[in-house]
Amino acid sequence: MIGRAPRSLTALSLVPVLAACSAIGDVRREPPARTSAPPRPVGTAPAPSPEADGVEVRRAALAIAGRYDRPYVEFTDPDHGWALFGSCGSRPPARNCPAVLYTTLDGGRSWSRVRHPRPLAWDQQLHTAPGMAAIRVDREGWYTSTDGGASFPRTAGEPAVWRVAQGRFQVDEATGRVARWDGRRLVALAAQPSVPRVDTVGEGGGLLAAAGVDDDGWPYAAVSSDGGRSWRAGPLPSPGGEVIVVRVRTAPDGELWLVGERPDRTGLPALWRHRDGWVPVTAPQRPDRVGSVAPLGAGRVAVNGPEGPGLLVDGRYERLGWPVGPEHHLSVLPDGTVVARGPQDVLLGAGGGTDRRWVRVVVQDG
Structure with a gap:
């Protein structure tokens, strides 16, 4: 992508x-x-x-x-x-x-x-x-x-x-058009998605998706099932607040997600999951501030921020017992390994679901 x-x-x-x-x-x-660390109640063990x-x-x-x-x-x-x-x-x-x-x-x-x-x-x-x-x-x-x-x-x-590592389909910086990398250069697709200002494109589950935001701040997305020869496009369901850019994200299982960044880049982003159309993903008790998100697949997305790591799934929010601090930035590798990168270490969480085997990697000069 x-x-x-x-x-x-x-x-x-x-x-x-x-x-x-x-x-x-x-x-x-x-x-x-x-x-500084948050205050700890008096009389409790660290x-x-x-x-x-x-x-x-x-x-x-x-x-x-x-x-x-x-x-x-x-x-x-x-x-x-x-x-x-x-x-x-x-x-x-x-x-x-x-x-x-x-x-x-x-x-x-x-x-x-x-x-x-x-x-x-x-x-x-x-x-x-x-x-x-x-x-x-x-x-x-x-x-x-x-x-x-x-x-x-x-x-x-x-x-x-x-360029190959960026994926088969990319947005040509010079033109803003969706293009395909042919091994030597970007070639614009003959059929372009009806999306104002395409921010990103990505593939997953046999689909190609493009997303962006119009001048009024409303998010749009288009999906192609034939490699970009034709597109189905339209506005997305309400993002629940302003977004400034929409990113296409692909979970390790191929599930397509959209992530809509908030203007301050710290609020919980707008999230949509593709299920025969774009479905908003939210939860009543979701955190207000989020620093990073990582789609895990099967309708699950991990989030991390000041409240610590959590999971949005099936319309609810769950706290996760991962050894991840608020300062860690979450991402996910193609094989499903969760990466949490912080200023002092990198955590690797292997395995499926939320129960993972964690490794902390610390590198410094001797």
Whole structure:
């Protein structure tokens, strides 16, 4: 899936200080980290740490010369991940603090350093997708590896392997039209969906969906069952408040969802699930503030925010006992593994349903 303003599956910006963009598990902004813990009632014992709740901890202190900030860590599947150390004391890369890149092949149990192609570049982004990693440097181009970091050949524009990772159907940034990637370039579809300002497109369950918002703030969506040769389009059921953009999301089981962002990007987004048409998903006791959402499939969507993780399913809201804090940003991998990325760690939740096996990955300089 890719939208009008595409974001990386994994992106880390250094412009000029370290700032992380959200992954494609979720396109909403990450909530700010808490600066203090909420007050605890007098006379009660502190909540047990996640490590005491059966969470496997994989901690790595990597031997790097210098005093680096916490790295930005992303996983493309439960085994393969990347860690970019890109700042020291919130300052961008420099000769005494060059950017350093690591990779893991065993879910964070061990890490190997790979050659960073441009360790002193200030304006750089790390992009990852299954089978590839790339460093994009402003005004220079892309340095892309498909061999686990052994080499990073340079291209002036987006490499084909990155475009392929965005999906067969994409929104052409130059024209705003829905297009298909033919292996070399984007080719606009002859039939375009009747959607004002298409934000994103995505596939799932044998369907192609496009969504966007008109000038009055009303959401629209279109669905095609023949690869974009024809479309069924129309306005969506009431979003229950203003939305500024609508994203197509695909759950691991192929179920199509739409996520309508609120203007402040912290309110519970408008949610629609495709079931022979777009059906609103809500619950009476839902949280008001949400930092991230992750469609799990089978009519379930996980949410996380100041109240902690929860689940919207069958018109009700349930709290989840996941070892996830309010600062964690939820996404879901194609195999169904839930990823919760926080400023200090990354949690991987494998298994189906809400009962998952959790691993906490902590990476820091030694």
